[in-house]
Amino acid sequence: MEKNVGGIDRTGRIVVGLALAIAGIAALTGYWAIGAVIGVIGVVVGAVLLVTGTTQKCPINEAAGIDTTTDDSR
Template identity: 80%
Template sequence: MDKNVGGIDRTGRIVIGLVLTIAGIAALTGYWAIGAVTGVIALVVAAVLLVTGTTQKCPINEAVGVDTTPEDTE
């Protein structure tokens, strides 16, 4: 699978993934009263976003034909 996540898409995935990680941990440790199930869901979504953001590969983007990597201008 070629890279298909880049630019603002990649940055957004990483930033939102980090925020969801913090929120999920806060929920699971009791610092934020949104519930343990919501905390686990936040951590799972965060993991997906962080992996797709750092590897720059997203199977959903590939399935629908979306590519947000910059075009080569050479």
């Protein structure tokens, strides 16, 4: 799989992923009372966003034919 996540998309995924993961962990540890199920969802979605942002590879983007990288040499 080639890289298909770049620029603002990559930055947004990393920032939102970190925020969701932290919020989910806070919910799971009882620091934030929004529920354990919401906490688990936050951690999972946050982790997926962090992985796709840091690896710059997203299977959903690939399936949809979306490429947000700025490399036009392909």
